Amino acid sequence: MVRRVLSLTAVVVTxxxxxxxxxxxxxxxxxxxxxxxxxxxxxxxxxxxxEGAVVGFAGGLMQDFLMNQPKGITALTLTLLGYAVxxxxxxxxxPSPLLPTVVVGVGTAAGIxxxxxxxxxxxxxxxxxxxxxxxxxxxxxYNAVLTPILYPLLRRISEGSRPRRVVRF
Amino acid sequence: MATRSRLRSTRLLVxxxxxxxxxxxxxxxxQGQGGPLxxxxxxxxxxxxxxQRAAETVTRPVGNFLxxxxxxxxxxxxxxxxxxxLADAQTxxxxxxxxxxxxxxxEDLLGLRGTLDPEAVPxxxxxxxxxxxxxxxxxxxxxxxxxxxxxxxxxxxxxSPRLVGIVVSVTPVSxxxxxxxxxxxxxxxxxxxxxxxxxxxxxxxQDLSMGLISPDAQVDLNSDQPVEVxxxxxxxxxxxxxxxxxxxxxxxxxxxxxxNTLETSVTVRPAVDFSALxxxxxxxxxxxxxGPG
Numbered sequence: 001m002v003r004r005v006l007s008l009t010a011v012v013v014t015x016x017x018x019x020x021x022x023x024x025x026x027x028x029x030x031x032x033x034x035x036x037x038x039x040x041x042x043x044x045x046x047x048x049x050x051e052g053a054v055v056g057f058a059g060g061l062m063q064d065f066l067m068n069q070p071k072g073i074t075a076l077t078l079t080l081l082g083y084a085v086x087x088x089x090x091x092x093x094x095p096s097p098l099l100p101t102v103v104v105g106v107g108t109a110a111g112i113x114x115x116x117x118x119x120x121x122x123x124x125x126x127x128x129x130x131x132x133x134x135x136x137x138x139x140x141x142y143n144a145v146l147t148p149i150l151y152p153l154l155r156r157i158s159e160g161s162r163p164r165r166v167v168r169f
Numbered sequence: 170m171a172t173r174s175r176l177r178s179t180r181l182l183v184x185x186x187x188x189x190x191x192x193x194x195x196x197x198x199x200q201g202q203g204g205p206l207x208x209x210x211x212x213x214x215x216x217x218x219x220x221q222r223a224a225e226t227v228t229r230p231v232g233n234f235l236x237x238x239x240x241x242x243x244x245x246x247x248x249x250x251x252x253x254x255l256a257d258a259q260t261x262x263x264x265x266x267x268x269x270x271x272x273x274x275x276e277d278l279l280g281l282r283g284t285l286d287p288e289a290v291p292x293x294x295x296x297x298x299x300x301x302x303x304x305x306x307x308x309x310x311x312x313x314x315x316x317x318x319x320x321x322x323x324x325x326x327x328x329s330p331r332l333v334g335i336v337v338s339v340t341p342v343s344x345x346x347x348x349x350x351x352x353x354x355x356x357x358x359x360x361x362x363x364x365x366x367x368x369x370x371x372x373x374x375q376d377l378s379m380g381l382i383s384p385d386a387q388v389d390l391n392s393d394q395p396v397e398v399x400x401x402x403x404x405x406x407x408x409x410x411x412x413x414x415x416x417x418x419x420x421x422x423x424x425x426x427x428x429n430t431l432e433t434s435v436t437v438r439p440a441v442d443f444s445a446l447x448x449x450x451x452x453x454x455x456x457x458x459x460g461p462g
Contacts, residue, residue: 016299017220020307022228024297025444030374031301049179057186065213067303068337068345071206072193079186125302126352127373135301
């Protein structure tokens with residue numbers, strides 16, 4: 001259990017760190033990837049709604065604290081995203097290796113759209129609908145492209161930290 | 170039975186987490202500056218700063234290389250434009266030198282003080298905003314180096330500064346800078362050609378918008394000289410603006426056509442390339458906390 005919490009914390013902190021340094025400069029068409037969305041969706045896919053919601057909440061809150069924006073909106077978005085993806089997991093039966101990529105893409109777009117709507121309702125975001133859609137779509141594509149690289153890594157970490165794992169010699 | 174109870178506990182967990190998020194949003198909205206969440210946030214930033222600094226040192230070359238790749242198609246054109254500009258600039262330089270001497274003599278005569286406070290703290294950019302809706306950077310200097318909220322941040326040198334943004338939060342070891350492209354950023358600007366003033370506002374990834382310019386102002390974008398926008402200093406009821414005068418904000422990119430005859434508005438391309446920003450100068454102005462630009 002402790003091992004599990006530690007490795008998930010390490011994943012979230014690393015994602016935040018990369019997000020605020022290297023991926024901040026790697027903008028494509030003015031948009032950067034959202035690693036925390038990717039991590040939340042992949043963990044929810046691998047582990048289920050409980051872990052998805054908790055990782056989403058913790059990661060979102062940490063990201064909120066590093067932003068010059070009202071706190072709590074990312075935490076809310078990622079909690080719901082993690083839970084939703086975790087619940088949807090039971091309806092997905094396709095064994096396709098492309099599955100995580102598609103889920104990350106769709107999930108990111110939905111999550112960003114939700115974040116934009118909440119920010120807009122709180123009067124914090126001032127932008128045109130076209131720009132909002134552009135950010136959601138491009139971020140989703142960017143995240144989807146990163147998934148084949150990061151998914152195997154996250155799966156290894158998540159499986160390695162599972163309790164009662166089989167030890168092979 | 171077991172599945173159902175696990176489902177129920179998951180639902181309970183989500184309800185608790187969502188409630189917690191909503192509570193945080195509400196508290197953050199009501200507390201304003203200096204509440205308990207603000208302190209927590211500052212703690213998180215302080216803890217992250219050394220990690221960011223380390224990560225930045227390691228990943229900067231990789232980031233530079235990859236963002237260079239992303240810009241590759243436009244490099245050829247840029248190169249050509251720059252060559253032409255260089256030729257123009259060299260001819261300009263000869264005439265300018267003469268003018269410069271005259272200006273220097275006149276300034277000495279008038280006893281003008283340098284427009285910028287000589288106290289400027291150089292800092293290294295160690296992090297960028299973490300989301301697509303947050304146009305900020307993190308620098309490696311904080312309150313222990315005398316940086317305070319509200320101080321203007323520029324790049325270039327103290328003699329030809331370009332505006333970067335303003336300090337919005339400080340920890341002892343790092344500070345967050347709101348970039349001038351942030352949607353909440355406002356600064357008073359002056360057109361280099363006509364001297365007309367207006368209000369420059371950030372628009373995210375798009376060019377800045379500058380409104381409230383007098384409708385009679387003539388903005389001629391077809392001449393050889395680009396129309397540049399600089400900060401202005403002003404004083405209202407004894408309160409000075411946050412920015413020292415004559416810091417370059419950017420260059421007018423287009424004039425916005427509209428039927429409104431009460432004001433002219435233009436779009437302004439920032440003078441700073443924020444994706445490649447590495448070093449900045451934080452200016453110690455006399456006044457720090459305060460209202461818009």
